[in-house]
Amino acid sequence: MTATPVNFVDHEKFFDCVHCGLCLSFCPTYVELGTEMDSPRGRVATMRALQEGRLPLDAEVVRHLDLCLGCRACETACPSGVHYGELIEGVRPYIEEHYQRPPLERFKRQAINTIFPNPLGTRAFAFLLKTGAALGLGRLARWEKLPEQLRYWFGLLPEPGGVTAATLLERYPAIGEKRYTVALLAGCVMPAVFGATNEATVKVLRHNGCDVLVPREQGCCGALLLHGGDKKTALDLARKNINVFSRLDVDALIINAAGCGAMMKEYGELFKDDPVYHERAERLAAKMKDVAEFLGSIPLQNPTREVRATVTYHDACHLAHGQGVRQQPRTLLQAIPGLRIVDLNESDWCCGSAGTYNLTETEMAHRLLNRKMDNIQATDADLVVAGNPGCLMQIRAGLQQRGLATKAIHMVDLLAEAYEDNA
Numbered sequence: 412m413t414a415t416p417v418n419f420v421d422h423e424k425f426f427d428c429v430h431c432g433l434c435l436s437f438c439p440t441y442v443e444l445g446t447e448m449d450s451p452r453g454r455v456a457t458m459r460a461l462q463e464g465r466l467p468l469d470a471e472v473v474r475h476l477d478l479c480l481g482c483r484a485c486e487t488a489c490p491s492g493v494h495y496g497e498l499i500e501g502v503r504p505y506i507e508e509h510y511q512r513p514p515l516e517r518f519k520r521q522a523i524n525t526i527f528p529n530p531l532g533t534r535a536f537a538f539l540l541k542t543g544a545a546l547g548l549g550r551l552a553r554w555e556k557l558p559e560q561l562r563y564w565f566g567l568l569p570e571p572g573g574v575t576a577a578t579l580l581e582r583y584p585a586i587g588e589k590r591y592t593v594a595l596l597a598g599c600v601m602p603a604v605f606g607a608t609n610e611a612t613v614k615v616l617r618h619n620g621c622d623v624l625v626p627r628e629q630g631c632c633g634a635l636l637l638h639g640g641d642k643k644t645a646l647d648l649a650r651k652n653i654n655v656f657s658r659l660d661v662d663a664l665i666i667n668a669a670g671c672g673a674m675m676k677e678y679g680e681l682f683k684d685d686p687v688y689h690e691r692a693e694r695l696a697a698k699m700k701d702v703a704e705f706l707g708s709i710p711l712q713n714p715t716r717e718v719r720a721t722v723t724y725h726d727a728c729h730l731a732h733g734q735g736v737r738q739q740p741r742t743l744l745q746a747i748p749g750l751r752i753v754d755l756n757e758s759d760w761c762c763g764s765a766g767t768y769n770l771t772e773t774e775m776a777h778r779l780l781n782r783k784m785d786n787i788q789a790t791d792a793d794l795v796v797a798g799n800p801g802c803l804m805q806i807r808a809g810l811q812q813r814g815l816a817t818k819a820i821h822m823v824d825l826l827a828e829a830y831e832d833n834a
């Protein structure tokens with residue numbers, strides 16, 4: 412059966428793939444399932460056939476494309492420079508517009524797209540997490556009589572105290588000599604669920620000579636919506652942030668959530684056909700830095716407080732594969748006195764979080780989490796460090812489910828602990 416040719420991505424981008432298959436063993440879904448249609452090469456071929464009208468947009472095609480984590484491990488592995496992220500993010504809005512999902516699936520995806528970019532939605536989400544945590548429901552993750560999937564869902568609830576809300580001031584002065592002025596993306600989920608991490612980011616930046624600006628009118632960056640296929644709303648949100656941050660005279664725009672950073676650095680590409688926003692989007696994207704990337708690019712004010720712990724580092728996909736930030740977080744860990752650092756096997760293998768993937772593709776997300784937990788457990792570390800809130804929630808679910816004493820912590824929270832308290 413054939414269909415009409417369509418155009419969801421620049422067609423030449425498909426020709427970069429030379430079908431060599433070197434990406435296959437780096438793709439988590441291919442390694443788990445062993446099917447060509449669930450490999451990067453297979454998905455590139457599927458998307459190309461879809462665009463050329465050689466394949467209809469049916470349930471099977473959508474299934475294989477939905478199962479892609481968007482982790483971009485294939486981009487790192489590909490010697491031919493295939494822009495896999497652009498291809499998969501191009502097809503997702505096309506799927507959402509033209510494919511009729513079953514009602515429950517449609518409801519789930521619409522609910523996710525409604526909750527996360529909306530401040531009221533994220534507060535309601537945080538309230539649910541807090542209530543679940545206060546009732547100790549996370550412990551049900553260890554109750555072996557429950558089905559494994561249900562235990563996984565309960566594991567996503569944090570431990571009591573695991574949700575911290577914080578509203579930041581609009582400006583913080585540098586501690587000591589001022590060397591830089593930076594802006595901070597506070598995010599949408601971060602202020603309601605990882606507020607302490609935002610505060611820790613401000614603390615570390617101030618200790619490193621930064622005046623920190625946190626404009627109040629900023630909002631969600633749009634990454635979760637873009638991954639979910641709602642490109643129009645994602646771009647509306649991005650425009651709002653471009654307006655807000657472009658007005659500021661700053662040396663860098665700091666981001667402490669890898670998923671947001673990877674998407675925002677692509678603002679230039681996303682607005683390439685928008686004559687009003689393209690130039691501003693490119694200029695702003697050039698200033699964006701993950702917090703570890705920024706700290707790794709300046710002379711670091713070394714932390715002085717000892718932190719006695721054994722730590723291991725998990726590379727968030729959107730930091731390692733999406734932004735190429737791998738060494739800087741490790742260098743920062745080495746700067747903390749007292750830490751013992753142990754390597755994590757398959758550290759850049761996706762943990763299954765992948766934006767909202769763990770809410771829509773629970774089974775695969777859980778399989779990948781189990782693999783990650785086996786590797787974490789083998790390190791015997793007290794702390795597993797990552798630079799992305801989604802990974803932290805996912806790994807915490809795995810730790811709860813296995814009843815391990817290891818804690819999952821954001822890179823910048825650990826770093827903040829090693830600096831003396833603010834003056």
Ligand code: SF4
Pocket residue numbers: 427428429430431432433434435451452455485488489490491492493
């Ligand atoms: S995506 Fe890259 S690595 Fe994978 S088959 Fe195509 S050219 Fe080879």
Ligand code: SF4
Pocket residue numbers: 437438439440441449450451454478479480481482483484485486495
């Ligand atoms: S983005 Fe990740 S899951 Fe998707 S094809 Fe590439 S490696 Fe596989």
